[in-house]
Amino acid sequence: MPLSAKTGQSPSAASAPTIDQATRRSRWLKQLHSWHWISSAICLVGMLLFALTGITLNHAGEIEAAPQRHSVVGQLPAAELAAVVQIADQAQAAPLPASLRQWLVTTRALAVPDLPAEWSADEVYLALPRPGGDAWLRIDTGSGEFEYEVTDRGWISYFNDLHKGRHTGTAWRWFIDLFAVACLVFSISGLLILKLHAVHRPAIWPVVGLGAVLPALLAILFIH
Structure with missing residues (x-):
């Protein structure tokens, strides 16, 4: 069998490392594609939501909103007022009595x-902020009169607040963190896939570079 002029090895032996490299490259590419499509499937709806609300937030001043307010005024029963006064004499920060919260649900449908x-x-004030609106409850500890008001700013404001994580609670904050991790996996796996394909596609890195340079130039030249 003829030997290679430079290595002194046969042609099949000289090409063996190249075959191993191709096998490893194919294995990595297959793994990266799996990570990429799985993370993209997980992020799909969230990315659409965040992209859409990014547009609405960027044009928040141009999107008209007509907040709707609804008020409920009433009088507490003597037993519930007594429970409120008892807590008011002892605490500066405590939840409303459970019996009062149950009474508000059953008689006024106020959760x-x-x-x-x-x-x-003189009074008890409970702030109830929420995505896309606001609410509050005020109780006069002298007369027992209460007032509840809720403000709804519409669906656009609701989704904008979801985008910002404003008044959304612990579960939604955890979702945003996990969603961000999935987006990182999606982006990094895509970058590594581009790297593996860049040998045969020389336009990849100029396009990637443009995606990095363009926002930097806009920030330097137009943001003051």
Whole structure:
């Protein structure tokens, strides 16, 4: 069998490392494609939501919103007022009594969460912020009169607040963190796939570079 002039090895032996490299490259490419499509499937709906709300947030001043307010005014029963006064004399930050929250649900259909309220000698105030709106409950500890008001700013404001994680709670904050990790996997696996294909596609790195340079130039030249 003839030997290679440079290595002194047969042609089949000289080409063996190249075959091994091709096998490893094919294995890595297959693995990266799996990570890429799985992460993209997980991120798909979230990326569409965040991209759409990015546009609405960027044009928030141009999108008209007509907040709708709804108020409920009433009088607490003597037993519930006594429970409120008892807590007001002892605490500066405590939730409303469970019996009062149950009474509000059954008689006025007002679901009040078990959150600390602001207590003073004259009144109890409970802020109830929420995505896309606001709400609050005020109780006069002297007369027992209460007022509840809820403000709804519409679906666009609701999804904008989801984008910002504003008044969304712990579960949604965890979702945003996990979604960000999935986006990192999607982006990094895509970058590595581009690297493996860049040998045969020389235009890849100029396009990637443009994606990095363009926002940097806009920030330097037009953001003050």
